[in-house]
Structures are given as structure tokens and as C-alpha cells.
Amino acid sequence: MTEKVELDAVIIGGGVIGLATAFKLAQKFPELDIAILESGPYFGDQTTGRNSGVLHAGIYYPKNSLKNRFCLTGLEAWYDFASKYKIPHLRCGKYIVAGESSEDHLLDSLFEKATDAGARDLRFAENSEIETLSSQVHISKAIFSPHTGVIDVAQAMKTLLKLTESHGVSAMKNHHVRSIEKSDSGFLLSLENLEISTKLCFNCAGLRGIDLRKTLSLTNLENLFVKGVYLTTNQKLGYKSLLYPMPLEKLKGLGVHATIEPDGKIKFGPNAFEVDQINYNIEDKDYFELMNSVKFFFKGVDESRCHPDFSGIRPKILDNGALHPDFWVKTPADLNIEGYFECCGIESPGLTSAFSIADYLVDSINV
Ligand SMILES: Cc1cc2nc3c(=O)[nH]c(=O)nc-3n(C[C@H](O)[C@H](O)[C@H](O)COP(=O)(O)OP(=O)(O)OC[C@H]3O[C@@H](n4cnc5c(N)ncnc54)[C@H](O)[C@@H]3O)c2cc1C
Known part of the structure; x- marks a missing residue:
């Protein structure tokens, strides 16, 4: 009945x-x-x-888009909420890194657009920071966003x-x-x-x-489902802030990045590939592709100490095709x-x- x-x-x-x-x-x-x-x-x-758990600072999205506006105000709302209700979080900041000099102009343009779109207190990394980062990633130049953070989702x-x-x-x-x-x-x-x-x-x-x-x-x-896989490691890599490469074309993804969780665990990912079905299995080929992206950008990551973590699916959409x-x-x-x-x-x-x-x-x- x-x-x-x-x-x-x-x-x-x-x-x-x-x-x-x-x-x-x-x-x-x-x-x-x-x-x-x-x-x-x-x-x-x-x-x-099934995400990175990152509180973003409104860097990538066109000025006045919904993503830009909601992200900027939503960020501070989360920090207030997390402080009030004692939810583990870190305002650890993030570096966006141009891996080689041919990407420098893209980083400059991202910096200008993001600042114009209201991302607060962005700055270029100083030489001493670049020196430290150069033992962790391939780097030509970097932006630092101090208000990006992570939360225990x-x-x-x-x-x-x-x-x-x-x-x-x-x-x-x-x-x-x-x-x-x-x-x-x-x-x-x-x-x-x-x-x-x-x-x-x-x-x-x-x-x-x-x-x-x-x-x-x-x-x-x-629907246009875009899946992404994460891997994790028990290696002590000494990252103090989140580390991101340049974003993928047309923002298909933000690039395979390193995230520090509030409890100190480090994960790498996500990659980005289209799928038809909602299925969170991690296929070997997707894990190895991710591992290759990690090795391409990050230095000193010991593959033998990495293993698959989880996957998520981005709910992208087509409007009239x-x-x-x-x-x-x-x-x-x-x-x-x-x-x-x-x-x-x-x-x-x-x-x-x-x-x-x-x-x-x-x-x-x-x-
Ligand atoms: C790989 C990846 C990384 C990401 N990283 C970040 C990040 O670092 N920072 C960030 O800000 N955002 C990030 N995101 C985006 C963020 O995770 C999503 O925007 C957000 O979780 C969307 O929440 P939602 O409530 O819309 O969807 P969901 O969390 O999917 O919730 C929808 C719910 O609806 C339920 N449901 C579906 N159909 C029905 C039905 N017919 N009846 C009843 N219930 C139903 C589902 O079971 C589900 O629980 C990421 C996303 C992905 C995929």
C-alpha cells in the first residue's frame, strides 16, 4: 500500500x-x-x-560567474562554520606552479584574472619559496594563495x-x-x-x-560525467601547503595535485577522464596513468609506497548539446x-x- x-x-x-x-x-x-x-x-x-576536500579561494573561475561568486563567499562561510563547530580544517594555503618556463605566461594570466575576479591576497612565490619547492616539484614560477585550505568533509x-x-x-x-x-x-x-x-x-x-x-x-x-582517481602514500613528503600544477585546458580538471588532509595524510589526484556510468572502481590503467602524472610533476615520490585511494565523478553538464x-x-x-x-x-x-x-x-x- x-x-x-x-x-x-x-x-x-x-x-x-x-x-x-x-x-x-x-x-x-x-x-x-x-x-x-x-x-x-x-x-x-x-x-x-569523494573529492579533494579543498576550500577553494575563487582563483580559476570567470569573474561574476556563479562559481566565482559562490566560491568567494562560501569559503569564508566554511571557515566560520568550521571554527564555530570545531570541525578539523587547515588554512594551509596553496601553490599553483608553472612546471616549466613555457607555462609562465599562463600563470601570469591566471594571476591577473584571479585577482581581478576577487581572489584575495594572491602573490607570486619568492625565490626562497621556489628554492624549497624545487625539491618537491618541477618549477619555474608559482603563485601562492594563502586562503585556500582543507576541511574534514x-x-x-x-x-x-x-x-x-x-x-x-x-x-x-x-x-x-x-x-x-x-x-x-x-x-x-x-x-x-x-x-x-x-x-x-x-x-x-x-x-x-x-x-x-x-x-x-x-x-x-x-550529463557529462568526468571521473577522477586519487592515490595516497605513507611517505613523509614534508608538504606544508597544497601543491597544484597548471589547470587542464577548459578546466576539465585542476590538474593532479597534492592535498594535505587535516590529519596530515597526503593524497594525489584526481586525473580526469569521461565515463558513461557511475562506477567508483579504480581500474589499473587509470591508476597507472595517475601515477605517471604524479611522477611527471612531483619529485621524490616513492611509487612503492603509493596505493589507490578512491575515485569521484564530476557532474559536468551539457545544455542543448x-x-x-x-x-x-x-x-x-x-x-x-x-x-x-x-x-x-x-x-x-x-x-x-x-x-x-x-x-x-x-x-x-x-x-
Ligand atoms: C574528483 C572531485 C574533486 C572535487 N574536489 C573539490 C574540492 O576540492 N573542493 C570543492 O569545493 N569541490 C570539489 N568537488 C566538487 C564537490 O565535491 C561537489 O560540488 C559537491 O560534493 C556536490 O554536492 P551535491 O550535494 O551536489 O552532490 P552529491 O554529494 O552527489 O549529493 C547528491 C545526493 O543526492 C542523492 N540522490 C541522487 N538521486 C536521488 C534521488 N532520486 N532521490 C534521493 N536522493 C538522490 C545521492 O545519493 C547523493 O547523496 C570535487 C568533485 C569531484 C568529483
Whole structure:
């Protein structure tokens, strides 16, 4: 038998975007009856749990793009949140490195664009820093970003989930939404043995967001999944800041970088290759390709002490067949569908941007 439930607002997808949205919505509108529905047995187990965990400083994205704006404000929101709730994090800074002099002009241009786009306190590395870095990477020239950092994503998600629930939101795992249908009073969501009617519907379903919007007859977007693999090492490499090469063309990825986790663990990755399916296995060929990229840029990494870590998939999107390079964050006014909000294509820097995306959606509501 199908149970029927009526709610004011439903957030579909329990990743960082869905949870931040549920939290902000409940904070601003405590009178609403809100649920967040997650397909899987855990919150934050998909893309949110499969990334570099870097809090980005808005360096790579075109000025005034959503990625640029949300990243800049989202960064400080995370540092405030992490300090307030004692979530392990490091404002360790990052170097972006031109590996050889032929890349110097690209680094100069990145510096100018990033500074113009609002990335704060960027500077070129001094000679003494280049000397230190030259034992770690192939280097001609580098930029230092002091406000880039890392956060313990699993702890952040645990805290966010707890806070969201403490604001009265029902957080329901193992609740897969099959379809969204428009109704007179809002939306009808179909799940196994359950039908939910809701006035507000937030599609924050990550890699599955496009499938879900198709059930509402929104058909202009298609998926372009780009997978990335990480490896880890137990070698003590002495990195004090994150180390990045120049980004890949058209920002397919930021380049295979070294990330220090708040507990000191070092990981390298991710590489970037297109896939058709959501599958997190690490094939030998992808691991070896990654290892080669690591050896190409980093010095002194002992291959025998490295091993595969995990993989993640970037939810890139095509809009009417063309790559849409920005986040796709839409409110009811954008789509002319009263009560419907959606976030698709939330690739990097989506983790960093989560609170700002949530504020943007929630601030568009006039109840
Ligand atoms: C390799 C990689 C590295 C990255 N590195 C960084 C980084 O360093 N810094 C940064 O800021 N960003 C980074 N990102 C981006 C960041 O991870 C994402 O932007 C962010 O996690 C997206 O969160 P989300 O909530 O949209 O998606 P998800 O975390 O995927 O959450 C969506 C959730 O919806 C659920 N769901 C799907 N369909 C349904 C349904 N029908 N019903 C119910 N639930 C459903 C899924 O199970 C999932 O839990 C990286 C991404 C990748 C892939």
C-alpha cells in the first residue's frame, strides 16, 4: 500500500548542497515542515564524500560567474562554520606552479584574472619559496594563495546533518525519489510505497539531478560525467601547503595535485577522464596513468609506497548539446515553475560554495 504524506518543502539529495539548503531553509523558515530525502544509506556518500576536500579561494573561475561568486563567499562561510563547530580544517594555503618556463605566461594570466575576479591576497612565490619547492616539484614560477585550505568533509557533514535535524528537518535515508510531478498545490514525489506532496521542491540530486528533472519534462540538460582517481602514500613528503600544477585546458580538471588532509595524510589526484556510468572502481590503467602524472610533476615520490585511494565523478553538464561551464542553479523565477529549485552541474568548487548556493536559493523565497 502507498502511504501519502504532505509537507511544505522537500530537498531531494543528501549531499552537501542538499544538506546546506535544508539547514538554511529551516533556519530562515522554522514554521515549515521540511524533509530531506537521500537515496542511499548515508548522507554525503556520493560526490560530497569523494573529492579533494579543498576550500577553494575563487582563483580559476570567470569573474561574476556563479562559481566565482559562490566560491568567494562560501569559503569564508566554511571557515566560520568550521571554527564555530570545531570541525578539523587547515588554512594551509596553496601553490599553483608553472612546471616549466613555457607555462609562465599562463600563470601570469591566471594571476591577473584571479585577482581581478576577487581572489584575495594572491602573490607570486619568492625565490626562497621556489628554492624549497624545487625539491618537491618541477618549477619555474608559482603563485601562492594563502586562503585556500582543507576541511574534514566527513566531520563537516556529520555536524551539518545534526544541526539540520535539530532545526526540525526530517532527514530520511534510503528514500529514493523516482519522479517529480507538478500538481495543483505544488509537486507530487513518487517513492517506493510512498507519495509525498510538497509546495516547495529542491532538486539537489547531484549526478542524478538531470534524470530527475527529466521526469518534470525539463529536457535541455544532459550529463557529462568526468571521473577522477586519487592515490595516497605513507611517505613523509614534508608538504606544508597544497601543491597544484597548471589547470587542464577548459578546466576539465585542476590538474593532479597534492592535498594535505587535516590529519596530515597526503593524497594525489584526481586525473580526469569521461565515463558513461557511475562506477567508483579504480581500474589499473587509470591508476597507472595517475601515477605517471604524479611522477611527471612531483619529485621524490616513492611509487612503492603509493596505493589507490578512491575515485569521484564530476557532474559536468551539457545544455542543448554545448558544455555549460558554470554551475546550474535555478530558482522558480528562472524556470517559470512555481516552487521548484534545482542545482545541477555542481562540480568543483561545489563543496566550497555550498552555503552560498543554499543562501541564494533560500533568499529567493518570499513566503
Ligand atoms: C574528483 C572531485 C574533486 C572535487 N574536489 C573539490 C574540492 O576540492 N573542493 C570543492 O569545493 N569541490 C570539489 N568537488 C566538487 C564537490 O565535491 C561537489 O560540488 C559537491 O560534493 C556536490 O554536492 P551535491 O550535494 O551536489 O552532490 P552529491 O554529494 O552527489 O549529493 C547528491 C545526493 O543526492 C542523492 N540522490 C541522487 N538521486 C536521488 C534521488 N532520486 N532521490 C534521493 N536522493 C538522490 C545521492 O545519493 C547523493 O547523496 C570535487 C568533485 C569531484 C568529483
